[in-house]
Amino acid sequence: xxxxxxxxxxxxxxxxxxxxxxxxxxxxxxxxxxxxxxxxxxxxxxxxxxxxxxxxxxxxxxxxxxxxxxxxxxxxxxxxxxxxxxxxxxxxxxxxxxxxxxxxxxxxxxxxxxxxxxxxxxxxxxxxxxxxxxxxxxxxxxxxxxxxxxxxxxxxxxxxxxxxxxxxxxxxxxxxxxxxxxxxxxxxxxxxxxxxxxxxxxxxxxxxxxxxxxxxxxxxxxxxxxxxxxxxxxxxxxxxxxxxxxxxxxxxxxxxxxxxxxxxxxxxxxxxxxxxxxxxxxxxxxxxxxxxxxxxxxxxxxxxxxxxxxxxxxxxxxxxxxxxxxxxxxxxxxxxxxxxxxxxxxxxxxxxxxxxxxxxxxxxxxxxxxxxxxxxxxxxxxxxxxxxxxxxxxxxxxxxxxxxxxxxxxxxxxxxxxxxxxxxxxxxxxxxxxxxxxxxxxxxxxxxxxxxxxxxxxxxxxxxxxxxxxxxxxxxxxxxxxxxxxxxxxxxxxxxxxxxxxxxxxxxxxxxxxxxxxxxxxxxxxxxxxxxxxxxxxxxxxxxxxxxxxxxxxxxxxxxxxxxxxxxxxxxxxxxxxxxxxxxxxxxxxxxxxxxxxxxxxxxxxxxxxxxxxxxxxxxxxxxxxxxxxxxxxxxxxxxxxxxxxxxxxxxxxxxxxxxxxxxxxxxxxxxxxxxxxxxxxxxxxxxxxxxxxxxxxxxxxxxxxxxxxxxxxxxxxxxxxxxxxxxxxxxxxxxxxxxxxxxxxxxxxxxxxxxxxxxxxxxxxxxxxxxxxxxxxxxxxxxxxxxxxxxxxxxxxxxxxxxxxxxxxxxxxxxxxxxxxxxxxxxxxxxxxxxxxxxxxxxxxxxxxxxxxxxxxxxxxxxxxxxxxxxxxxxxx
RNA sequence: GCGAAAGUGGCGGAACUGGCAGACGCGCCGGAUUUAGGAUCCGGUAGCCGAAAGGCUGUGGGGGUUCGAGUCCCCCCUUUCGCACCA
Numbered sequence: 014x015x016x017x018x019x020x021x022x023x024x025x026x027x028x029x030x031x032x033x034x035x036x037x038x039x040x041x042x043x044x045x046x047x048x049x050x051x052x053x054x055x056x057x058x059x060x061x062x063x064x065x066x067x068x069x070x071x072x073x074x075x076x077x078x079x080x081x082x083x084x085x086x087x088x089x090x091x092x093x094x095x096x097x098x099x100x101x102x103x104x105x106x107x108x109x110x111x112x113x114x115x116x117x118x119x120x121x122x123x124x125x126x127x128x129x130x131x132x133x134x135x136x137x138x139x140x141x142x143x144x145x146x147x148x149x150x151x152x153x154x155x156x157x158x159x160x161x162x163x164x165x166x167x168x169x170x171x172x173x174x175x176x177x178x179x180x181x182x183x184x185x186x187x188x189x190x191x192x193x194x195x196x197x198x199x200x201x202x203x204x205x206x207x208x209x210x211x212x213x214x215x216x217x218x219x220x221x222x223x224x225x226x227x228x229x230x231x232x233x234x235x236x237x238x239x240x241x242x243x244x245x246x247x248x249x250x251x252x253x254x255x256x257x258x259x260x261x262x263x264x265x266x267x268x269x270x271x272x273x274x275x276x277x278x279x280x281x282x283x284x285x286x287x288x289x290x291x292x293x294x295x296x297x298x299x300x301x302x303x304x305x306x307x308x309x310x311x312x313x314x315x316x317x318x319x320x321x322x323x324x325x326x327x328x329x330x331x332x333x334x335x336x337x338x339x340x341x342x343x344x345x346x347x348x349x350x351x352x353x354x355x356x357x358x359x360x361x362x363x364x365x366x367x368x369x370x371x372x373x374x375x376x377x378x379x380x381x382x383x384x385x386x387x388x389x390x391x392x393x394x395x396x397x398x399x400x401x402x403x404x405x406x407x408x409x410x411x412x413x414x415x416x417x418x419x420x421x422x423x424x425x426x427x428x429x430x431x432x433x434x435x436x437x438x439x440x441x442x443x444x445x446x447x448x449x450x451x452x453x454x455x456x457x458x459x460x461x462x463x464x465x466x467x468x469x470x471x472x473x474x475x476x477x478x479x480x481x482x483x484x485x486x487x488x489x490x491x492x493x494x495x496x497x498x499x500x501x502x503x504x505x506x507x508x509x510x511x512x513x514x515x516x517x518x519x520x521x522x523x524x525x526x527x528x529x530x531x532x533x534x535x536x537x538x539x540x541x542x543x544x545x546x547x548x549x550x551x552x553x554x555x556x557x558x559x560x561x562x563x564x565x566x567x568x569x570x571x572x573x574x575x576x577x578x579x580x581x582x583x584x585x586x587x588x589x590x591x592x593x594x595x596x597x598x599x600x601x602x603x604x605x606x607x608x609x610x611x612x613x614x615x616x617x618x619x620x621x622x623x624x625x626x627x628x629x630x631x632x633x634x635x636x637x638x639x640x641x642x643x644x645x646x647x648x649x650x651x652x653x654x655x656x657x658x659x660x661x662x663x664x665x666x667x668x669x670x671x672x673x674x675x676x677x678x679x680x681x682x683x684x685x686x687x688x689x690x691x692x693x694x695x696x697x698x699x700x701x702x703x704x705x706x707x708x709x710x711x712x713x714x715x716x717x718x719x720x721x722x723x724x725x726x727x728x729x730x731x732x733x734x735x736x737x738x739x740x741x742x743x744x745x746x747x748x749x750x751x752x753x754x755x756x757x758x759x760x761x762x763x764x765x766x767x768x769x770x771x772x773x774x775x776x777x778x779x780x781x782x783x784x785x786x787x788x789x790x791x792x793x794x795x796x797x798x799x800x801x802x803x804x805x806x807x808x809x810x811x812x813x814x815x816x817x818x819x820x821x822x823x824x825x826x827x828x829x830x831x832x833x834x835x836x837x838x839x840x841x842x843x844x845x846x847x848x849x850x851x852x853x854x855x856x857x858x859x860x861x862x863x864x865x866x867x868x869x870x871x872x873x874x875x876x877x878x879x880x881x882x883x884x885x886x887x888x889x890x891x
Numbered sequence: 892g893c894g895a896a897a898g899u900g901g902c903g904g905a906a907c908u909g910g911c912a913g914a915c916g917c918g919c920c921g922g923a924u925u926u927a928g929g930a931u932c933c934g935g936u937a938g939c940c941g942a943a944a945g946g947c948u949g950u951g952g953g954g955g956u957u958c959g960a961g962u963c964c965c966c967c968c969u970u971u972c973g974c975a976c977c978a
Contacts, residue, residue, distance in 0.1 A: 251895060255973060258894080263977075288978060301978090344976075374977045381978085387892095388976055462977055580972085653916070654903060660971090666917055667903065673930095674916080680931085726907080736905065739915035746915090749932085834911045839959055841911060879958050885910045889958050 043643020076578030170497030261462025305372030475538030690808030
């Protein structure tokens with residue numbers, strides 16, 4: 014045959030089919046089948062939905078895509094998983110919202126503009142078109158009428174609207190903050206444009222700059238975001254943990270250390286420090302300021318050697334930033350020559366400046382207790398600052414400052430702490446906090462690691478921040494009726510200088526909305542995480558021109574019931590979305606507190622142990638695989654190869670295996686189509702009474718219902734897609750065995766030649782139809798194109814998209830007889846076949862009567878017999 | 892360093908609450924079919940001993956709880972991921 018070397022999809026499959034000698038089985042030709050059904054679904058608008066109070070809703074969402082131009086295997090896997098859930102829920106009677114859209118703003122589009130002169134919009138639209146085609150060739154059941162792209166003014170308009178609401182409520186504000194700066198290109202760089210401390214374009218060493226930037230006050234919700242995590246029982250534990258650490262709540266005391274003048278007398282000025290170990294305050298032998306701390310400059314000014322002072326502090330400030338990108342840095346510091354008074358001991362302690370104290374956390378200053386904090390310990394040893402022990406470990410072996418080799422951080426007994434001496438340190442914590450408050454030298458405080466969200470980007474391809482700077486009125490939001498503030502089309506992309514919008518006078522020069530005077534537009538655009546923090550609400554009402562979405566519609570669809578995507582979004586995207594959810598709630602637009610009820614983080618698809626990437630040259634192109642094996646085989650493969658959460662290593666051989674399975678189903682079902690068409694659905698109960706069935710028929714009928722049970726249980730909420738598929742494979746194997754049973758089949762002849770086999774008994778046909786019917790329905794959530802085609806072949810007029818999930822007949826699934834292992838002293842010595850509902854007594858008797866068991870019992874005495882009903886009998890002898 | 896998760900055949904992986912370890916698939920071996928190869932269908936496939944019946948050993952290593960442990964507890968090893976000076 015000439016087609017020998019062709020890829021599988023082109024091979025002449027099953028010219029000779031199962032059990033058919035000489036008959037013709039139509040080839041499994043996924044390419045045509047895929048196209049046929051994709052067209053039908055589109056024409057019938059099969060997946061478009063509207064609110065319907067008569068049905069339970071189910072909102073199934075996969076993280077929308079950044080339109081890079083090429084869908085990769087990670088996308089395929091994510092969308093295949095989501096689609097299986099969406100199709101399952103639809104068949105189980107839910108009104109399923111399953112939308113898709115594009116995270117269309119962002120740097121790659123702008124980089125393309127800088128490097129190749131393509132307008133970001135053109136680049137983005139082309140990428141969307143390409144990727145959409147790829148997704149459609151996968152046959153995912155999206156409601157495409159709800160498609161959104163965040164770069165549409167109709168979308169980003171609502172970013173601006175929401176920003177304005179937040180500005181009005183003090184949740185959006187402006188302050189100075191540090192950015193990466195390339196001195197050569199005179200431009201701001203995003204973190205990902207800084208490569209090993211240098212500019213991605215010109216290689217110049219990156220410095221920092223202070224700019225006015227916009228922030229969203231996520232910290233206003235810090236406690237709530239933390240508390241809400243307890244309710245996220247259907248999220249992966251590790252994502253919850255990551256978020257908890259990210260919010261990073263710690264309880265402590267903010268204490269005042271009065272600053273001493275140059276003569277060592279306490280003054281009115283004080284250093285505020287935050288500590289979680291107020292119990293160790295008597296051991297605080299020095300105070301450390303972050304290099305960014307405002308007092309550093311004051312001390313420098315007051316210092317006789319102001320210059321060296323500043324130089325040292327500056328060195329830490331710049332060092333900090335670069336070091337943070339590259340890893341560990343050595344603890345360094347210098348003594349300011351100034352002292353502060355320990356408010357508990359009254360002693361003067363030196364004030365240091367050191368690089369290990371962070372300006373942005375707490376008060377930017379710490380009390381250093383070297384005996385009981387490892388970092389302080391290392392620092393004190395290095396610079397020879399005194400170490401004072403105030404907590405001794407329990408037991409008779411007290412520590413001494415001279416001999417200790419590391420800080421003692423565990424609880425213990427208080428020493429050398431005045432009236433608190435002798436107390437348990439954990440008890441002392443509370444007493445000392447109370448005392449600090451009573452004496453006005455401190456108060457209990459809660460600090461969060463979570464910082465406000467800086468959303469300003471000095472970029473073109475993002476949502477313009479809708480603010481006007483008026484010399485007379487200050488910061489004025491653009492009135493709602495003037496939204497959206499649209500990105501100007503004509504802009505030059507040089508990658509140098511100011512942000513592109515700032516270079517466009519038509520954009521910048523406006524009249525103040527408040528006073529009508531000359532004013533300037535804000536030229537920063539928003540972080541694209543703003544877009545993705547609420548897109549799931551927009552899907553509920555994607556064409557609304559009056560509001561981001563209709564609260565009534567959102568009340569019907571939201572929250573998202575099933576959300577799947579990569580772990581890489583475990584923190585930022587998900588915490589920002591949880592934040593926005595609460596903002597919408599406080600605006601009265603949604604009623605729930607959490608936007609995503611169930612989260613599934615799917616594992617990556619690797620090739621040769623690494624993430625697929627163009628630079629590594631290890632990309633497997635989904636389109637290529639679809640061309641060769643069809644969409645169904647590819648989808649089935651990514652779901653069968655491993656549980657959804659796990660990483661998978663791409664293997665061509667396994668994909669072929671999935672293809673073979675589908676072809677095997679095809680060869681089984683397709684030729685039976687004409688035969689089964691006439692068999693009524695919902696077989697007469699009498700015909701299926703177990704007693705009326707031949708053993709082979711009974712076995713198939715049981716397997717059918719056992720499979721329905723297993724698959725249904727595996728699918729949701731467990732989402733064990735791989736084991737569900739393996740159960741379907743078992744059913745197919747059973748169907749093949751069934752066709753081997755001579756008792757129920759006889760050859761159909763044409764002349765002398767056996768053309769096909771035909772069940773000789775009506776019961777056999779009924780059981781067969783029921784099995785195949787259930788198989789095709791269940792298979793349709795994994796391999797929808799082929800399932801539809803087979804569905805049509807076996808005589809159903811209405812498409813599978815309207816079909817119901819098969820219903821379980823629990824009696825049919827039940828086994829009449831079971832095999833129970835018998836253990837003697839922990840080892841399996843026999844297996845007995847007993848009626849499924851055997852009593853414990855009967856099981857024991859049957860087990861002891863078994864000859865193999867008897868043999869092991871002879872000469873021994875039975876100590877105990879344990880019967881696990883329906884599972885096992887365990888005999889203990891001596 | 893801290894935290895979390897995971898270590899099961901040649902490979903991907905099953906085993907829900909402690910109850911037949913290795914479902915299902917890949918690969919490999921054998922048989923049928925075929926002029927032949929491919930495809931297809933059937934069977935076998937943890938290791939060791941044995942002609943077989945059967946036996947012994949096995950879920951990273953060591954200990955423990957239990958009639959019974961891949962599963963629970965303690966110690967150790969390895970891998971992956973997350974956080975890495977957050978006071």
